Amino acid sequence: MTITLPQRTLAALLVSALALNPALAGASPAIDTGALIGTSSDTAEQILQNNGYKQVHTENGSDRNWVSWWNDDSKDCLVTSVKNARYIAVQPTVAHECQQYAGSTSGHGTALALAAGAAALIGGIALYNHNKHRHDNDQSGQNDYQQGYQDGLDNRSSSNGGDAYTSGYNAGIDEYNNRHANRRHRHGRDRDAYVDVSDLVGVRASYAETDLVNRGFRNIDGSKGWHNAYTSWWNERANECVQVVTRDGRYDRVSVVDAGNCA
Helix, strand or coil: CEEECCHHHHHHHHHHHHHCHHHHCCCCCCCCHHHHCCCEHHHHHHHHHHCCEEEEEEEECCCCEEEEEEECCCCEEEEEEEECCEEEEEEEECCHHHHHHHCCCCCCCCHHHHHHHHHHHHHHHHHHHHHHHHHHCCHHHHHHHHHHHHHHHCCCCCCCCCHHHHHHHHHHHHHHHHHHHHHHHHHHHHHHHCCCCHHHCCCEHHHHHHHHHHCCCEEEEEEECCCEEEEEEEECCCCEEEEEEEECCEEEEEEEECHHHHC
């Protein structure tokens, strides 16, 4: 899948990634990444493929492309910058930045993988349908679809009979039911003590974090990737674990997961 982003957005992502080098230092590339710098695209791609990497994602900029490469054997993710048909930068990053495109849910031992796995367990099917329908609908219907999805996710009454809205509303209801059924299945008798956090999706991170603290949560873990940040929150009174994916300064996904993920 290829996504075209504004130059300002791409620049911000690159600056953020470079600033996060210490956090990304734990990644262990299966090859000498420095050897790829200055190499032609064809040669670099052949080297990567020969060393077990496969291309899983591309983002196009005005003067360069960013290409993500995943090595399933070593669980190693590289984000490369290509300009004028040459590799000008290679950045190791956390595994989930490739796994989200490669369709893998492996990568044990990091809070990042826990966040990704939890989101997939709780709402994977509904989120897939949500994203699929969004891209299948034409541009004029996307706003109606998004409004329907949010109404369904918030368990509001349907307010529009259009096809795009109805499609989004049904996907949102599926997601709502999935989350609440998951709670009841895992936590059954204690479910009345749980704190609803679904309303924090889309909220600016600084406000949402304050709100979580006010609701009795404390931050226990966090990681940063190329595009997203991942945090885990624990509410001891409610015995509730919440994992959050933050993108562009706002809460993109907020998932109630099994308490063991906050142990």
